[in-house]
Amino acid sequence: MSTIHWVEAQPRSARWHSESGLPLPRRVVVADDLMPAAVAHRLACEGTALLWRGDFHNARQLLRAMDRRVGRSTPEAPECPAEAFHAHRRYRAHRARVLGKLLVLLEADHTLALRRAPDVRRACDEAYGPPSGEPVAVALTELLGVIGAREWREKGVAVPALGARIHPHYGVFAPTRSEYVDLVARAPLPGGGTVRTAFDLGTGTGVLAAVLARRGVGQVVATDVGARARECARANVRRLGLAGTVRVTGPGLYPDGRAGLVVCNPPWLPVRPASDLDLGVYDAGGAMLQGFLSGLAERLEPGGEGWLVLSDLAERLGLRDRGAVPAAIAAAGLRVADRLDTRPRHSRVRDTGDPLHAARSAEVTSLWRLTPA
Structure with a gap:
């Protein structure tokens, strides 16, 4: 040492x-x-x-x-x-x-x-x-x-979509930006609203898995590469009384089997992280995004959907081409069935002293509803 x-x-x-x-x-x-x-x-x-x-x-x-x-x-x-x-x-x-x-x-x-x-x-x-x-x-x-x-960790973060608090652990990205959670809470579920199994890839605190469980999904399998995140998600699931519905596993991106809904909120900036503490924000080369898209079609049940929750901050900063995400979706044999957009509400939007204020103030977060082409 x-x-x-x-x-x-x-x-x-x-x-x-x-x-x-x-x-x-x-x-x-x-x-x-x-x-x-x-x-x-x-x-x-x-x-x-x-x-x-x-x-x-x-x-x-x-x-x-x-x-x-x-x-x-x-x-x-x-x-x-x-x-x-x-x-x-x-x-x-x-x-x-x-x-x-x-x-x-x-x-x-x-x-x-x-x-x-x-x-x-x-x-x-x-x-x-x-x-x-x-x-x-x-x-x-x-x-x-x-x-x-x-x-x-002690006081938690209020999540209006859950009507409860999520308690982040050290080194796990906290759901302080509620707009992406709200998108998952209001997007129409596939299968006429009945989903037996959903995957939440890169679950972090487990907040999106909890939202899906509260929406009536029969079984949610949440994955994460980080041991801290898995421990955090399990603790939040237990605290919310959802341990019988949500199962946390890893470190692989996809669990075994197929699902009627696969949700992924990958890190938004395709830049190499300086340390593991940055993994919630930076994804070198967009590796997690590519892994989600390339594996999605074969993991969906008939009539199922993949939900990609992603900010366009990388495009506004010039870190990713504007057409890169649609091109990657098409290359993975997928099509966009619908897209829901929302604007950020976090404090940095109003911070004119932020060197990246122009990009942050124009940022749009989207939920892409994807199905096999």
């Missing part, structure tokens, strides 16, 4: 862990409440990691001060949407690397031994699994994400 080393009265070491794929720090110095933000930012930009030994709340203030020095947007953003996207992504990666140099040490039982530090043991157990029995160094930015994920 990767290990960081530093000197604190004597040479010390700890295991390095990064869910977001931050590189192993090669040089680590101890920092505390006396560390000026300008010095911290300079050291971080030079590649030196700062192991925090001061007050927890002061560490958060230092992180905010470093963030202000990194900046909030790319200067002179290019006019080409694709170039603007890649420039913004490079900026975000740079920001993550710099801010990720402020580290904290989790003790062998996931305790954070800093002044005024919260009890993070349960949050870390849920994100990382049981303690390894040795100290672990993580970026403070990551730990704050772990703490935030615990709070989201």
Whole structure:
């Protein structure tokens, strides 16, 4: 395992862990409440990691001060949407690397031994699994994400289409954008409204599988490549009292057998993810989309449909040709029986300071009803 080393009265070491794929720090110095933000930012930009030994709340203030020095947007953003996207992504990666140099040490039982530090043991157990029995160094930015994920998991996300809350786990894409859920909730079911079996491919939190079950589908088989997502979906299904209707499996995209309805809401941007935490948004080369389309015809029962739920943000950003999805549908031996569209309602639509605002404000999310040609 990767290990960081530093000197604190004597040479010390700890295991390095990064869910977001931050590189192993090669040089680590101890920092505390006396560390000026300008010095911290300079050291971080030079590649030196700062192991925090001061007050927890002061560490958060230092992180905010470093963030202000990194900046909030790319200067002179290019006019080409694709170039603007890649420039913004490079900026975000740079920001993550710099801010990720402020580290904290989790003790062998996931305790954070800093002044005024919260009890993070349960949050870390849920994100990382049981303690390894040795100290672990993580970026403070990551730990704050772990703490935030615990709070989201506890309170859940209200899903109007379900009349209930979905509780996302760490690293699982949360259904905070309800428009795609609403599309699945209102699209007419095939077979005159009677569906014995449905597949939900890439289920994530299990929200679409739950919507289908609530709509009267006899049996829903939900798949996901990620172990965290499968655990999350099973927990939500149990919480909603749908364990007898929804079965969660994986890691394959398609389960065995055929279905009267196959639903897939793949990641919307065909770009390589930086880490597994990005899998809910980025799908390198559109691999999941292609896998869904190429396997659909042979997995549908007679009279069945495939529902592709997809945003056109990739097209508006110039990351995918406007005709690529219809062409892929036709190449898979499918036809479009109908298409339902909706506009996003999330906060970024109104954020004019977002470098990608023009594309986000015009975005359309569609449910493509597909049948064999």
